[in-house]
Amino acid sequence: MSSAGFAALPRAAVAGLRGSAIREVSELAATLPDDGRPPIPLWFGEAQAPAATYIAEAARAALERAEVFYTPNLGLPALREAIARELLALGRPVTPERVGVTSSGVSAVMLACQMMVEPGDRVVMIAPSWPNLTQIPSLLGASVETVPLHLRDGLWSLDLDRLLAALRPGTRMVLINAPANPTGWCIDADAQRAILDHCRRLGIWIIADDVYERLYFAADAAPSFLAIADTQDRLISVNSFSKAWSMTGYRLGWIVAPPSLMPHLARVIEYNTSCAPAFVQQAGIAALDAGPAPVRAMVGRYRDLRDLACDRLGAIDGIAAPRAEGGMYCFFSVAGCTDSLDLARRLLVEARVGLAPGIAFGPEGEGCLRLCFASEEARIAEACDRIADFMQAHPPR
Numbered sequence: 001m002s003s004a005g006f007a008a009l010p011r012a013a014v015a016g017l018r019g020s021a022i023r024e025v026s027e028l029a030a031t032l033p034d035d036g037r038p039p040i041p042l043w044f045g046e047a048q049a050p051a052a053t054y055i056a057e058a059a060r061a062a063l064e065r066a067e068v069f070y071t072p073n074l075g076l077p078a079l080r081e082a083i084a085r086e087l088l089a090l091g092r093p094v095t096p097e098r099v100g101v102t103s104s105g106v107s108a109v110m111l112a113c114q115m116m117v118e119p120g121d122r123v124v125m126i127a128p129s130w131p132n133l134t135q136i137p138s139l140l141g142a143s144v145e146t147v148p149l150h151l152r153d154g155l156w157s158l159d160l161d162r163l164l165a166a167l168r169p170g171t172r173m174v175l176i177n178a179p180a181n182p183t184g185w186c187i188d189a190d191a192q193r194a195i196l197d198h199c200r201r202l203g204i205w206i207i208a209d210d211v212y213e214r215l216y217f218a219a220d221a222a223p224s225f226l227a228i229a230d231t232q233d234r235l236i237s238v239n240s241f242s243k244a245w246s247m248t249g250y251r252l253g254w255i256v257a258p259p260s261l262m263p264h265l266a267r268v269i270e271y272n273t274s275c276a277p278a279f280v281q282q283a284g285i286a287a288l289d290a291g292p293a294p295v296r297a298m299v300g301r302y303r304d305l306r307d308l309a310c311d312r313l314g315a316i317d318g319i320a321a322p323r324a325e326g327g328m329y330c331f332f333s334v335a336g337c338t339d340s341l342d343l344a345r346r347l348l349v350e351a352r353v354g355l356a357p358g359i360a361f362g363p364e365g366e367g368c369l370r371l372c373f374a375s376e377e378a379r380i381a382e383a384c385d386r387i388a389d390f391m392q393a394h395p396p397r
């Protein structure tokens with residue numbers, strides 16, 4: 001039988017997924033003619049340097065020991081214990097039984113949503129937001145509603161009353177990422193308490209995306225729902241080795257959930273990945289065994305790079321560059337910009353600086369650009385000089 005005229009399509013939620021506007025810009029770079037100025041790529045959220053050599057060594061040694069077989073669904077006991085110890089040291093009372101190892105932070109978000117979201121469920125989140133946080137619940141058939149952050153006194157800030165009003169009876173879950181990608185916004189413990197109390201009253205699940213919790217510029221870690229919640233609260237924390245240990249390519253993360261969810265999490269992991277690779281889990285153990293000093297040193301460097309980027313960008317006419325409280329991004333607004341994808345393309349082509357367009361983070365991000373400062377001082381300084389020259393050549397109208 002002929003299939004002429006028949007377009008093979010996936011289910012509607014998949015067909016409706018948007019492509020990444022960040023990739024649209026990064027793919028344009030490959031087509032640029034050489035003008036002697038290689039583009040400075042600051043579009044993706046990852047460190048320029050690879051993970052520490054002792055982390056790579058641990059993975060290599062595990063491979064040499066032939067640690068290449070399935071592990072338990074929830075991960076190696078030694079890694080679950082190391083994660084629980086790490087969290088306890090940060091004031092989050094978590095036992096290893098509540099930790100499930102995942103193959104990345106994004107997989108942890110998917111697993112949490114697969115456990116919690118039914119088609120038609122109402123899910124609330126704060127925007128601008130990392131696109132995966134809106135797209136994953138949508139992919140599972142949820143209807144996603146956003147509460148916008150605002151620029152106030154030079155900082156991204158949340159209208160807490162507006163968020164609480166959006167969390168009305170019947171809402172299935174709220175997804176909170178803080179420190180946030182792309183804004184660097186962070187939530188304080190009082191706001192967390194108010195949200196937790198409200199969600200307890202209404203039976204709403206909180207999914208806390210804590211992937212940037214260690215990249216926090218005021219303390220060793222950002223305020224955490226895990227520090228104030230009870231073990232049985234409807235709270236799932238998702239986390240990752242990608243950012244604090246620069247292990248994006250290792251694809252390793254974890255979930256902390258109430259004890260009653262853990263057998264279900266094990267099954268959902270079984271039907272997604274079955275387990276994270278054993279030798280990668282050994283790399284995770286090595287990262288945690290090194291203690292807090294390497295993370296602290298890296299966050300100190302990021303703080304300086306944040307200041308450099310914010311100061312330089314903020315000095316440019318037409319740019320407002322809020323100082324990120326955490327994370328690895330400067331998310332700045334450009335006066336008169338109504339098409340951030342076009343602006344990001346032009347900055348790449350004309351100024352050879354690769355930034356993520358604000359629209360990639362939802363309509364609330366339009367008019368902004370995201371610069372990842374997890375780089376080196378000279379590169380950030382050069383990128384800011386190029387942006388300044390571009391803005392001078394194209395002053396805001």
Ligand SMILES: Cc1ncc(COP(=O)(O)O)c(C=O)c1O
Binds near residue numbers: 177241
């Ligand atoms: C907010 C947020 N959550 C989760 C992740 C997932 O990171 P990974 O899948 O590399 O662990 C990212 C990555 O950029 C992120 O920005």
